[in-house]
Amino acid sequence: MKTTRSSYKSISLSYMVAIGFLVLFCSASFAASTKMKPYVLASTSKVAHATAIKQTQAALTKAGFSIVGNYVPYKNAHIIIVTNALLKSTALKSKQGGFGATQRISVTLVKDEVQVAYTNPSYMFNAYRMKGDISPVANSLKAALGYVKEFGSSYGMTAASLRKYHYKIFMPYFDNPILNAKFDSHNTAVTTVENNLAKKVGGVSKVFRLDLGNNQTLIGVRLTKGCGGDKLIMDRIDKKVLKSTAHLPYEILVSDKKVMALPAKFRIAISFPSLSMVGSNSFYSIMCAPGSISKALTKVVGKS
Incomplete structure (x- = not known):
């Protein structure tokens, strides 16, 4: 049987297409099965804390x-809140x-070491059920600050x-927000919260305010009172060697x-997915926090 040159080309093209689909399928399967953790450790160093803060801010801006916004919730902790066009x-x-x-x-x-870390863009992108491609943000942070490893969870999540995600049965999901206070307009809502x-x-x-357009405003807040205070919560549950400081600050969305x-x-x-339910440094140690936070934020929207 005689095989023509065009037949060879057809077979070759079909083979290449098949290989292409296989590569795409394997890549998609790998991405779907990749386990992520809430934070990325960018670097550790012995430089002065103030110097590290300035260097980090400069690298992010560049x-x-x-x-x-910048937030200092307690001694030796500094959080820098950033955005860019793609995030918005x-x-x-x-x-x-x-x-x-x-x-x-x-x-x-x-102690005598400075840890620079950041929220894992891919982790938060999926936890918050967002749409699009967040990889450019992850790549930019990695290039600007460095990458050692992900941390904040024992095993990670796909x-x-x-x-x-929800922590346990009967616990809330991402789409079960609290407050749900309604106002006559977006401007009235933002003004009430700001005041x-x-x-x-x-x-x-x-702590900060970010206007996204389309009547969307994100406001970061400092919580100080009672069981819902930022410092109290972190003192009780942020006990690992690598610190999850970037859990803060809490946010209100208008x-x-x-x-x-x-x-x-x-x-x-979602910030401490491996935290045990009971025992020392567990959710039990901050069991009064959810109610305290809800009560404080309800006052902020002027509904009590």
Whole structure:
């Protein structure tokens, strides 16, 4: 049987197409099965804490990130909150996506060593059920700050697991926000929250404000009172060698005329997914925090 040159080309093309589909399938399968952890350790060093903060801020700015806020929740801890055009546009593509409009970078002094770490963009992207491609943000942070390893979870979670995450049965999911306070307009909602934060109602004050457009505003807050205070919570549960300082700050999202926040039973759990239910340094040690946080934030929206 005589095989023509065109037949060879046809077979070769079919083979290449088949290989291409196989590579795409394997890549997709690998990505789907990749387990992620909440934080990325960028570096450790012996430089002065203040120097490390300035160097980190400069590196972020050089990489095209805008610094929207700085937060010092307690001694030896500094958190830099950043965004960029891609983060903001991606946040507008999904319901409650505004919660993922920033990345948090922590510069923490632990004994005589400075740890620079940041929230894992891919982890948060999936935990907050966002749409699009977050890899450019992850690549930019890696190039700007470095990459040692992911941490903050014993085993990590796949994208599918993160998108349907809740800590335990009967615990809230991402799409079960608290507050749900409604106002006459977006501007009225933002103004009410801003005014109450300025008064430090409920022991809550503003860390940053980010206007995303399309009547979406993300506001980072400092919690200071009672069992829901930032320092108290972190003192009790952030006990590992690598610090999860970038869990902070808590956020309020003003979406159109509605003000909402993520429930602490989700917001804390997604940042500390391996935290045990009982025992020392467990959720039991902060069992009063969810109610305390909800009560404080409810006062901020002027509904009690």
